[in-house]
Amino acid sequence: MASASIGRKQKPSWIYYVFRNYTLYLFLLPAVVLTIVFKYVPMYGSIIAFKNFSPLKGIMGSEWVGFENFNRFLSSPNFYDIFMNTLKLSVYGLLLGFPVPIVLALMLNQIRGARIKKNIQLILYAPNFISVVVLTGMLFVFLSPAGVINSLVTMFTDKPISFMSDPAYFRTVYILSGIWQGAGWASIIYVAALSNVDPQLHDAATVDGASLLRRIWHIDLPTLKPVMAVLFILAAGGIMSIGYEKAFLMQTAMNTPTSEIIATYVYKVGLQSGDYAYSTAIGLFNSIINIILLVLVNAVVKRLNEGEGLY
Numbered sequence: 001m002a003s004a005s006i007g008r009k010q011k012p013s014w015i016y017y018v019f020r021n022y023t024l025y026l027f028l029l030p031a032v033v034l035t036i037v038f039k040y041v042p043m044y045g046s047i048i049a050f051k052n053f054s055p056l057k058g059i060m061g062s063e064w065v066g067f068e069n070f071n072r073f074l075s076s077p078n079f080y081d082i083f084m085n086t087l088k089l090s091v092y093g094l095l096l097g098f099p100v101p102i103v104l105a106l107m108l109n110q111i112r113g114a115r116i117k118k119n120i121q122l123i124l125y126a127p128n129f130i131s132v133v134v135l136t137g138m139l140f141v142f143l144s145p146a147g148v149i150n151s152l153v154t155m156f157t158d159k160p161i162s163f164m165s166d167p168a169y170f171r172t173v174y175i176l177s178g179i180w181q182g183a184g185w186a187s188i189i190y191v192a193a194l195s196n197v198d199p200q201l202h203d204a205a206t207v208d209g210a211s212l213l214r215r216i217w218h219i220d221l222p223t224l225k226p227v228m229a230v231l232f233i234l235a236a237g238g239i240m241s242i243g244y245e246k247a248f249l250m251q252t253a254m255n256t257p258t259s260e261i262i263a264t265y266v267y268k269v270g271l272q273s274g275d276y277a278y279s280t281a282i283g284l285f286n287s288i289i290n291i292i293l294l295v296l297v298n299a300v301v302k303r304l305n306e307g308e309g310l311y
Contacts, residue, residue, distance in 0.1 A: 049284045053277035062277075069281035078260070086261040086286075089247075090239040093175045098235060100183040102224065105190030106216055121191075124184025136249040139177060140164055165254040174250060174259075193227045194220060229305050237294030240286050262286050 018025060044059075049069055051062040073079060104124065111117040130138075142148050143163035150160040163169045197219060205215045244263035251259040262282060270279030 046280060046284055048277045049281035051277055053280075055276075065277075069278050070285060072278060073282050073285065078265075081257065082260055082262055082265050085258055086240055086242060086263075089171055089174060089261060090242055092171060093178060094235055094239060096175055097179045097183065098232060100179055101187035102190055102228065104183060104187040105194060105224075106220055108187065108191055109194045109220065110212070121184070124187065126184075127181040128185035130181065132243075132245045133249065135177065135181060136246060139173060139250065143173065162254075164250065165252050167255045167258040170250065170255045170258045174247065178246075189227060189231070190224055193224055197223050225305070229301050233294065233298050233301055236297040237290055239293055240289050 047059055048062065050064060050066055051059070052065050052068075053059070053062045108117060108121065108124075111120065127135075144150065145160040145162065149163070154160055161169070163173055201219050202215055205219060210218070240262065242261055242263050244261070244267045247259055247261050248264045248267060251264060266279045266282050266286075269275050269282070
């Protein structure tokens with residue numbers, strides 16, 4: 001037994017692999033440092049969510065109040081409206097926006113002319129590089145009562161529609177403009193995944209008499225399935241994390257009932273009113289909801305996707 005154990009090779013330690021592949025770890029080091037500095041270090045500031053924070057006393061010197069700030073938000077009269085506005089905007093945006101890049105990628109994959117395909121991709125990717133401020137300005141110009149869209153509307157109804165001030169149209173304008181801006185850029189990863197499909201599979205399926213839709217269903221979509229699963233989990237995990245910029249810029253005094261979301265409320269309470277502890281508690285509450293959704297959606301996808309998920 002002793003001789004057998006002596007003759008058996010010991011598994012190298014992780015230190016051995018680090019020194020052996022030190023160049024790879026050096027490339028990884030800046031990303032790790034940036035993540036720690038800008039993601040983990042700021043977590044220290046979340047403590048003020050449990051305190052009656054005063055800038056003069058500092059984080060550690062402020063009075064500890066426990067969950068008082070959370071209870072204040074949960075019991076506030078506008079909590080339900082703000083929470084539901086955020087949830088509806090996120091869920092509708094996910095359900096309507098998630099399939100669009102997949103469809104675009106499948107359509108681009110069928111274009112055989114390289115030059116035509118590049119030109120179409122350029123047109124689809126271009127809106128992603130428009131800033132949120134410029135995009136919102138375009139919406140106000142085109143959807144104003146005297147804009148191009150309402151000029152067409154008045155030809156049939158003799159009455160313009162207040163797209164940017166009517167609360168009933170806020171979610172539609174927000175979601176559709178977001179899909180127009182980001183769908184082309186989001187399709188890049190799907191186009192890259194489809195480039196790995198062996199063309200001989202399509203050729204063999206065509207010889208066997210398979211139609212285009214059947215080839216897409218049985219060849220292209222199974223290739224995209226793992227990518228779709230991961231991206232859906234990530235999108236569902238951040239379902240409550242809507243940036244405040246676009247919603248805040250599109251917000252008017254008349255559409256506030258549907259445009260006031262958690263992100264804009266945190267901005268107003270924290271930066272405009274200076275209630276830092278309360279706004280931090282709201283942001284932390286929002287992050288906890290996202291973590292719970294990420295875990296739940298990942299578990300559901302793993303069950304439906306034969307054990308394949310984000311982790």
